[in-house]
Amino acid sequence: MKMHFCIPVSQQRLDALGGHYVLYSVYLDGFLFCRVRYSQLHRWNDQLRRVFGSCLPPFPPKYYLAMTASMADQRRDQLEQYLQNVTMDPNMLKSDVFVDFLKLVQMDTFSVTTKRASLDVYLPDGRNIQVEILTSDTAERVLEVVSHKIGLCRELLGYFGLFLIQFCQESKLSVMKKLVDFELPYVSLRSSEVENCKVGLRKWYMDPSLDSMLMDCRTAVDLIYMQAIQDIEKEWAKPTEMQKQKLEALQKEDNQTKRSFASSCSPPLPLEQYLELSQDVRHYGYVQLDPCVCDYPEPGCSVVLSVGNHEINCCVTLPDNQTQDVIFHINRVKCWQVTFLGTLLDVDGPQKTLNENLELRFQYSENSRWQWFVVYTKQAFLLSSCLKKMISEKMVKLAAENPEMQIEVPEQGKSKKYHIQQSQKDYFSFLPSKSKIKVAEVDCVLGAIKEDDL
Incomplete structure (x- = not known):
C-alpha cells in the first residue's frame, strides 16, 4: 500500500554560482520529512533503477529550458506521485539504496550528523x-x-x-x-x-484477537497488559462497572503475584485472566483520536473516533447535546482520501506539519448505496494508517482461510504470497487550492473486497 508522501510546497533558491534551483518540501504522514532537490531524486532514481530495473514507476523527465509556473507545478505533482508509487514494493522499502538515501536527506534537512x-x-x-x-x-x-x-x-x-x-x-x-x-x-x-x-x-495491530499470537512471550504479554491498563485509565477502552471491578481485582492480584514470582518467565495467571476479560471490554485494543468534527448525521457535529476490530466507532454529539454512537464497518468502506484544505503561510519558517485543516473522507455502503462521510481531524493521516492496517489484517486472515489462491499480503513485519486475486487498488488524487501555494490532496483508496472477486 502507498505511504502518505506529499509535496505541498516548493521554494526557488539561489545556488552558489548565482543560478536557481527548486527545493521540494516532502511530508510524510503530515510531518516534514525532508527538503530535497530534483537532481538528488533523479540520481536516486538512477540508483534504484540499476537494482530494480523496469519495475520502478516513471520518473518526471528533465527540462532543458526554463520551466513555466504550470510546468513547475506539474513536476511537483509528478514527484509526489513517484514517491507514493515507489513505496508500494516491499522489497524496495527494505533495500539499502532506498533506505540510505532517505536517511541522508532527512539528516541533511535538519542538520543532524x-x-x-x-x-x-x-x-x-x-x-x-x-x-x-x-x-x-x-x-x-x-x-x-x-x-x-x-x-x-x-x-x-x-x-x-x-x-x-x-x-x-x-x-x-x-x-x-x-x-x-x-x-x-x-x-x-x-x-x-x-x-x-x-x-x-x-x-x-487493530484486531484484538491477535493478542493470542503473543501469549508465549512474557514481555509481549506485559506490554499488552500495560497498554490495556493505560487504555482503560485514559477511557479509550470502556468497561462496564462490573467489568471494571473484576479488572481492578485481577490487577491487584497480579501485583501481589509479581512480587512473589518476579523472576518467572511465564505470565502469572491473574495477568492472563485480565487480558481474557479485557477482550470483552468495549473498544478494547482500539486507537482513539482526539475530539474532532464530522458531517454526520449533520454538518459540524463534534465526534470522538475509536478505530479497531474492523470498525470505525463514532461517538457523535448532536446539536441538542445528545450523543449517538455510529459504527462504520471496514468491509463496507470502499475507499478513503486525506485532504489538506489549508495553506502553509510561511514555507521557510518553523511550521513543519500539515495537521491543521485536514479532512479524511471515506465512501461507505449504506442501505445498498454508496455515500461519502467526512471527518475533520488533525490525525487524519493516523486514521488512514489505522484503516490500512485493518485492511491488511483482514487480507491476511482471508489468505489464511484460502491458501489455494494467490495474493501479495503484508504480514506482521514482512510480506508473503498467497493465492487470491487482489481487486484493491491505491489511488492518489488532488483538489484545487485557492491559495497561491498549490496544495496536494493525499489519499489512500482501496477497493472493497467482494465475493465475486474471490
Whole structure:
C-alpha cells in the first residue's frame, strides 16, 4: 500500500554560482520529512533503477529550458506521485539504496550528523527505557534495540511499533503518528516541534484477537497488559462497572503475584485472566483520536473516533447535546482520501506539519448505496494508517482461510504470497487550492473486497 508522501510546497533558491534551483518540501504522514532537490531524486532514481530495473514507476523527465509556473507545478505533482508509487514494493522499502538515501536527506534537512545518542522510549505504563543508539538509526533498528533490552521475542517485533506521542494536560494522551521503518526516530522527535512529544512503544495491530499470537512471550504479554491498563485509565477502552471491578481485582492480584514470582518467565495467571476479560471490554485494543468534527448525521457535529476490530466507532454529539454512537464497518468502506484544505503561510519558517485543516473522507455502503462521510481531524493521516492496517489484517486472515489462491499480503513485519486475486487498488488524487501555494490532496483508496472477486 502507498505511504502518505506529499509535496505541498516548493521554494526557488539561489545556488552558489548565482543560478536557481527548486527545493521540494516532502511530508510524510503530515510531518516534514525532508527538503530535497530534483537532481538528488533523479540520481536516486538512477540508483534504484540499476537494482530494480523496469519495475520502478516513471520518473518526471528533465527540462532543458526554463520551466513555466504550470510546468513547475506539474513536476511537483509528478514527484509526489513517484514517491507514493515507489513505496508500494516491499522489497524496495527494505533495500539499502532506498533506505540510505532517505536517511541522508532527512539528516541533511535538519542538520543532524551521525553520532551516538541516548533516546528515551516510553512504555504504556509511563516508564521510559533509555537506549543507546546512533542518530542515523532507523525506527526498525531502534525497535530491535528496545526489544533486546526489554526481552521481547524478535519474531514478535511486527506486532509492535514506535509512535510519536504527545502527553497533554490532565493526563491525556494523543497518538500523533506511527514511525515508519525507514524514519529516524531521533531526527523525527527533534524536528516535530510539538510540545511534550515523546517516542512511545505500543502494539500495532487493530484486531484484538491477535493478542493470542503473543501469549508465549512474557514481555509481549506485559506490554499488552500495560497498554490495556493505560487504555482503560485514559477511557479509550470502556468497561462496564462490573467489568471494571473484576479488572481492578485481577490487577491487584497480579501485583501481589509479581512480587512473589518476579523472576518467572511465564505470565502469572491473574495477568492472563485480565487480558481474557479485557477482550470483552468495549473498544478494547482500539486507537482513539482526539475530539474532532464530522458531517454526520449533520454538518459540524463534534465526534470522538475509536478505530479497531474492523470498525470505525463514532461517538457523535448532536446539536441538542445528545450523543449517538455510529459504527462504520471496514468491509463496507470502499475507499478513503486525506485532504489538506489549508495553506502553509510561511514555507521557510518553523511550521513543519500539515495537521491543521485536514479532512479524511471515506465512501461507505449504506442501505445498498454508496455515500461519502467526512471527518475533520488533525490525525487524519493516523486514521488512514489505522484503516490500512485493518485492511491488511483482514487480507491476511482471508489468505489464511484460502491458501489455494494467490495474493501479495503484508504480514506482521514482512510480506508473503498467497493465492487470491487482489481487486484493491491505491489511488492518489488532488483538489484545487485557492491559495497561491498549490496544495496536494493525499489519499489512500482501496477497493472493497467482494465475493465475486474471490
